[in-house]
Amino acid sequence: MRESSHRYSALALVRHGISGRPWSPAWRSHDLRQRYDVVIIGGGVHGLATAYYLARNHGITDVAVLDKGYLGGGGSGRNTAILRSNYLTPEGVRFYDRSLELYAGLAAELNFNVMFSRRGHLTLAHNDASMRTMRWRAEVNKASGVESEVIDADEVKRLVPRMDVSADARFPILGALYHPPGGIVRHDAVVWGYARAADTLGVQLHQDTEVTGIDVANGRVTGVRTTRGDISAPVVLNATAGWSTLVADLAGVRLPVQTFPLQAAVTEPVRPFLHTVVVSGSLHVYVSQTARGELVFGASVDPFASYSTRGSLEFTEGLAGHVLQLMPSLSKLRLLRQWSGLCDMTPDFAPIMGHTDVEGFLVDVGWGTYGFKAGPVAGEAMADCIAHGRPPELIEPFTLDRFAAGRLVGEKGAAAVGH
Numbered sequence: 001m002r003e004s005s006h007r008y009s010a011l012a013l014v015r016h017g018i019s020g021r022p023w024s025p026a027w028r029s030h031d032l033r034q035r036y037d038v039v040i041i042g043g044g045v046h047g048l049a050t051a052y053y054l055a056r057n058h059g060i061t062d063v064a065v066l067d068k069g070y071l072g073g074g075g076s077g078r079n080t081a082i083l084r085s086n087y088l089t090p091e092g093v094r095f096y097d098r099s100l101e102l103y104a105g106l107a108a109e110l111n112f113n114v115m116f117s118r119r120g121h122l123t124l125a126h127n128d129a130s131m132r133t134m135r136w137r138a139e140v141n142k143a144s145g146v147e148s149e150v151i152d153a154d155e156v157k158r159l160v161p162r163m164d165v166s167a168d169a170r171f172p173i174l175g176a177l178y179h180p181p182g183g184i185v186r187h188d189a190v191v192w193g194y195a196r197a198a199d200t201l202g203v204q205l206h207q208d209t210e211v212t213g214i215d216v217a218n219g220r221v222t223g224v225r226t227t228r229g230d231i232s233a234p235v236v237l238n239a240t241a242g243w244s245t246l247v248a249d250l251a252g253v254r255l256p257v258q259t260f261p262l263q264a265a266v267t268e269p270v271r272p273f274l275h276t277v278v279v280s281g282s283l284h285v286y287v288s289q290t291a292r293g294e295l296v297f298g299a300s301v302d303p304f305a306s307y308s309t310r311g312s313l314e315f316t317e318g319l320a321g322h323v324l325q326l327m328p329s330l331s332k333l334r335l336l337r338q339w340s341g342l343c344d345m346t347p348d349f350a351p352i353m354g355h356t357d358v359e360g361f362l363v364d365v366g367w368g369t370y371g372f373k374a375g376p377v378a379g380e381a382m383a384d385c386i387a388h389g390r391p392p393e394l395i396e397p398f399t400l401d402r403f404a405a406g407r408l409v410g411e412k413g414a415a416a417v418g419h
């Protein structure tokens, strides 16, 4: 463990201010060792959270997290940070609800302000079929003890006064699924918080370290090859999201995953007026307002599989049109920037977690457009899975063998645009 002055506090702030002493780096650099008990490929929220919970919950600290770029450089630093647990399947609701519970206590636990903000989440319904799905989701949510209810258009207007709920709107709003526990968080802070806490507990974080090969002998993983040298390890976790099939291929494991780009955009900051997250599946758009006042917009994935992370004019044009259909008074607002990230989509819009046919080679992938909110629970569950050699009950529905067995989870109705 590192020295206690590493802890952030008001007192530490005053001490550093008076003494002028620099803060110690949030995490350290190390030479790559030739052996670790556990190697985690991917330094996003999933890899880092797994490393943290391995050390904290199970005392397993001989762990290396390897990333080919910088920590959080994948989807974890590019997402729109929407949190919710109002999914469609009971297994999904239970799983994501545990994540919200962990998020609520994360700032105190990691000693890092992750700016968790519980502000309510609205999924708009523009037609009868959507209203039926919202009612279904509300019932599944309530049965699992998760706060969700269907509200009418007047109530939507009360929550979001700028919303056009008139009957002559191009896509009239009939109602919405309202999920008060939903909200947003600061994605970089979550990544840095987990990285710093894992480092403090003894985990080694290696940036600029690309895995180029995975060694398998007699059906079991024995180590990885990297751009900085070879490592032997009895356990290797693939937590590389958009790159997960490329990494799984190195171990000879096939995943039912396709990679699609997902774009997002942010506006100039304006006075706070939007106090909930708003999603419209029919219009393929969602919006939230940050603590700094910017509006953050997202959509559904680009319509073709690709590893490109270029933004497109087509996306911003479509996005602007759809946002203005919902809130016409935003027409003078200027977009500041747009960006893109890679999403690992599965056929049932649910993740793939646990063991593979190669002993010791595990996966935590298939996070599509919705995996940031799952970072804490996935980390906790994968650490448990590695420590005990079998998946905990919470993630049993998400194992890879479900595809061969035909036990798909069927989360598309609540995960396609909603994030």
Ligand SMILES: Cc1cc2nc3c(=O)[nH]c(=O)nc-3n(C[C@H](O)[C@H](O)[C@H](O)COP(=O)(O)OP(=O)(O)OC[C@H]3O[C@@H](n4cnc5c(N)ncnc54)[C@H](O)[C@@H]3O)c2cc1C
Binding pocket: 041, 042, 043, 044, 045, 046, 047, 066, 067, 068, 069, 070, 071, 072, 073, 074, 075, 076, 077, 078, 079, 080, 081, 082, 083, 209, 210, 211, 212, 239, 240, 241, 242, 243, 247, 262, 263, 264, 298, 339, 340, 341, 342, 343, 364, 367, 368, 369, 370, 371, 372, 373, 374, 419
């Ligand atoms: C625009 C956008 C908006 C989104 N919005 C939301 C949202 O609002 N809510 C939500 O819950 N989710 C959202 N998501 C999805 C979410 O970002 C991802 O599901 C999540 O961040 C995945 O985290 P991860 O740790 O599994 O992977 P990543 O953060 O992608 O990390 C994977 C890491 O693996 C590394 N890597 C890849 N190959 C190798 C290799 N060979 N060797 C070493 N390292 C390697 C990469 O460099 C990368 O850093 C969004 C995604 C995007 C792109």
